[in-house]
Amino acid sequence: xxxxxxxLEPMDLTMEEMQDLFETAxxxxxxxxxxxxxxxxxxxxxxxxxxxxxxxxxxxxAMLRLGGQVMGFSDxxxxxxxxxxxxxxxxxxxxxxxxxxxxRHPKEGAPRVAAEHSFVPVINAGDGGHQHPSQTFTDLMxxxxxxGRLDNLTIGLCGDLMFGxxxxxxxxxxxxxxxxxxxxxxPEELVVPEYIRNSIMKKSGIDFEEVRHMEDVxxxxxxxxxxxxxxxxxxxxxxxVRLRDSFILDEAKMKLAxxxxxxxxxxxxxxxxxxxxxxxxxxxxxxxxxxxxxxRMALITKVLGLEA
Amino acid sequence: xxxxxxxxxxxxxxxxxxxxxxxxxxxSIDNENDTVAIIMNASSKKRGKKDIxxxxxxxxxxxxxxxxxxxxPDATVNIIENEEIKAKVRPTLPARVENVIKCKNPRCVTxxxxxxxNIFVLNDExxxxxxCVYCDEIVSMDKE
Ligand SMILES: [Zn+2]
Numbered sequence: 001x002x003x004x005x006x007x008l009e010p011m012d013l014t015m016e017e018m019q020d021l022f023e024t025a026x027x028x029x030x031x032x033x034x035x036x037x038x039x040x041x042x043x044x045x046x047x048x049x050x051x052x053x054x055x056x057x058x059x060x061x062a063m064l065r066l067g068g069q070v071m072g073f074s075d076x077x078x079x080x081x082x083x084x085x086x087x088x089x090x091x092x093x094x095x096x097x098x099x100x101x102x103x104r105h106p107k108e109g110a111p112r113v114a115a116e117h118s119f120v121p122v123i124n125a126g127d128g129g130h131q132h133p134s135q136t137f138t139d140l141m142x143x144x145x146x147x148g149r150l151d152n153l154t155i156g157l158c159g160d161l162m163f164g165x166x167x168x169x170x171x172x173x174x175x176x177x178x179x180x181x182x183x184x185x186x187p188e189e190l191v192v193p194e195y196i197r198n199s200i201m202k203k204s205g206i207d208f209e210e211v212r213h214m215e216d217v218x219x220x221x222x223x224x225x226x227x228x229x230x231x232x233x234x235x236x237x238x239x240x241v242r243l244r245d246s247f248i249l250d251e252a253k254m255k256l257a258x259x260x261x262x263x264x265x266x267x268x269x270x271x272x273x274x275x276x277x278x279x280x281x282x283x284x285x286x287x288x289x290x291x292x293x294x295x296r297m298a299l300i301t302k303v304l305g306l307e308a
Numbered sequence: 309x310x311x312x313x314x315x316x317x318x319x320x321x322x323x324x325x326x327x328x329x330x331x332x333x334x335x336s337i338d339n340e341n342d343t344v345a346i347i348m349n350a351s352s353k354k355r356g357k358k359d360i361x362x363x364x365x366x367x368x369x370x371x372x373x374x375x376x377x378x379x380x381p382d383a384t385v386n387i388i389e390n391e392e393i394k395a396k397v398r399p400t401l402p403a404r405v406e407n408v409i410k411c412k413n414p415r416c417v418t419x420x421x422x423x424x425x426n427i428f429v430l431n432d433e434x435x436x437x438x439x440c441v442y443c444d445e446i447v448s449m450d451k452e
Contacts, residue, residue: 087421107416107417108415109417109442112441127417130415195446199431
């Protein structure tokens with residue numbers, strides 16, 4: 001039972017709870033009217049200490065579609081927290097007004113501090129480079145929706161594997177499923193960090209291979225998860241441009257892939273997926289956004305213990 | 309070199325040479341009543357060289373044994389009463405330490421939230437790795 005529990009990282013949910021989450025999302029998609037008043041009279045507090053319009057709107061629309069209300073701030077500078085209020089005090093205050101709190105914070109572990117002091121469940125909506133569980137659930141939901149399963153898959157993760165938080169969380173979550181083969185596609189400068197390689201992948205025994213070129217593994221992939229190569233990770237423009245351009249997915253590369261491979265991306269993208277790929281039926285990154293909202297609806301109903 | 313034996317207090321013996329100063333800093337003794345001696349690079353039958361720390365008049369009940377286990381689990385702690393060894397304790401790797409290891413991740417919430425304790429839990433016994441419960445930063449006490 002997730003009722004009343006905070007969700008700080010994907011692994012806070014058991015396999016059964018995760019399964020239940022996806023099944024609830026399925027049910028919401030199939031019967032949205034059943035859930036239109038599930039959260040009547042409930043209030044979600046969105047505490048966004050740094051702006052993330054996409055995530056905030058996804059959570060807000062999820063709550064509104066359940067019939068609930070949303071309040072909060074979208075930028076720390078417009079609230080009392082800019083006056084130096086501690087997370088502990090903020091959360092004890094907001095917890096009096098809201099039934100569930102969704103928190104985005106630049107400091108890693110901030111949502112855990114919030115959960116320690118909160119009377120109501122806290123959902124981590126991203127803390128620095130650390131965790132973003134609803135994104136991971138969205139990714140898994142998308143794979144499940146378009147591949148029909150979460151096991152027996154060859155999954156390519158491409159781009160910035162060093163700083164990419166979404167990729168790290170996804171790798172960790174995928175270690176729970178059977179017969180997953182990971183193909184880690186990145187330049188040498190952006191390979192997965194040591195702790196992911198040793199403490200997560202090697203420890204779990206998951207099958208993985210690190211490669212430098214997308215073309216080497218594209219024909220084998222069931223899923224290709226693209227990520228953005230961020231400019232701020234580089235010391236000079238030249239390296240950035242060189243690395244950015246060597247990991248671009250275009251239609252020429254898509255020709256090498258299976259007919260039923262799916263392409264995912266946590267968005268926003270810069271140029272790592274050419275616009276021409278958008279029309280390819282294998283492109284599912286916008287579907288991912290839609291599924292993200294349903295997964296968040298399911299997550300809210302679970303932590304609030306709502307009935308359809 | 310001769311250092312007087314102590315009447316009452318604690319002697320931490322068989323500390324791996326070079327770890328004594330570090331252990332002392334982690335013990336954060338600032339009590340005005342404690343007299344502390346550190347001996348570095350003493351000869352040892354077991355280890356060739358060793359460090360020793362002697363703390364006089366420290367209360368063995370309030371002494372943080374976890375810290376010794378954290379820095380050097382092979383050290384021995386002798387509790388001295390009336391110039392005699394009353395007990396010999398082998399420290400163990402603590403499962404969890406509060407306010408002993410400070411998280412070095414500049415993005416960690418412990419660097420900004422007032423009054424928040426630094427809490428680390430044992431992550432990997434073999435490599436003496438500890439993990440920050442907030443940001444998951446890993447520190448290896450072997451490398452520290
Ligand atoms: Zn930390």
